[in-house]
Amino acid sequence: MPPQTRMTKQRRVILEELRRVTTHPTADEVYDMVRQRLPRISLGTIYRNLDVLAESGEILKLESAGNQKRFDGNIMPHAHIRCTRCGRLGDVMNVPARIPAGGAEAEGFFITGARVEFEGVCNACEVTN
C-alpha cells in the first residue's frame, strides 16, 4: 500500500499560503511567504511538500515555460499568461477571442501572443511502458 502522509504544521502552512494568493509563486517565493509564519522552515521542506501536495492533487505544479517551476493553489483548470520579461504568471479569466497583430491589453498584461503545446506520451515511451 502507498505510504501515508501526515499533515504537519509546515505542510498545512504551505498549503494555506498558496491558497491565499493568486500569484503562482516559485518555490523560493513560497519559502519567503511561509518563513514569515514558520521562520525555521527549510527550503528543502518547501520543495518536498510542494511535490507531495502536487502529487496528491491539492495544488498544481505548473508545466509552464520559464526557468523556475511555479505553483498554484487554485486547482480548477485555467489558462495562464506569462510575462516574457520577468516571468510573472497571471490567471487568464477573460481574454479577447482574437489578439490583434499589435497586441491587446487584458488581465493586467499587454498580450502579444499565445502558444499551444500538446502533451502526451511518445511511441518510444509507450513501448517501454
Next chain:
Amino acid sequence: MPPQTRMTKQRRVILEELRRVTTHPTADEVYDMVRQRLPRISLGTIYRNLDVLAESGEILKLESAGNQKRFDGNIMPHAHIRCTRCGRLGDVMNVPARIPAGGAEAEGFFITGARVEFEGVCNACEVTN
C-alpha cells in the same frame, strides 16, 4: 552600434546540424551531434552560439515546458507536442480538431491534452520599461 558576429566554423556546424534534424534537441544533444564533426568544441561554445543564433532569429529557442531548453532549426511558426515521460518534443502538423477524453493517436504520440499559454508584458514591467 551592435557588435558584429562572425560565422565561425563552430557556429556554422551548429546551425547545419540543427537544420538537419526535426528532433528539437537540447543543448547537450546538440553538443553530441556537433562533436562528431568538431571533436574539440566545448559545451560553453554550444550554449553561446545557440543564444546568438536564437537572438538573430536563425533558430528558435523553444519556450516550452520542461527542465531543459530545446532548440529548433525550423523557424516557421508551428505547434509542438511534448512527451510527459521523456520530454521529447515533436512537431505538430496534423492533429484531430478534437481530442477525445481518452486520448488520441497522432504524430507518433498518444495525445492526452493540450495547454494554451498566453504571453506578453505585465504592467509592472511595462512601467519600468
Next chain:
DNA sequence: GTGGCTGCAAAGGGTTTGCATATAA
C-alpha cells in the same frame, strides 16, 4: 511507538561566465 517528516548541508543537473588564446574579417 514508529514511520513519515524536518532542518541542515552537501551534492546534483543544467547553464553561464572569466580568462588567456585563437581566428574571421
Next chain:
DNA sequence: TTATATGCAAACCCTTTGCAGCCAC
C-alpha cells in the same frame, strides 16, 4: 590588425538528497 569567438574550468542557480533527530498518528 583587432574585436569577436573559442576552450577550459570554475561559478552559478535551482532543485534534490543523505542523514540524524523529531513528531503526527
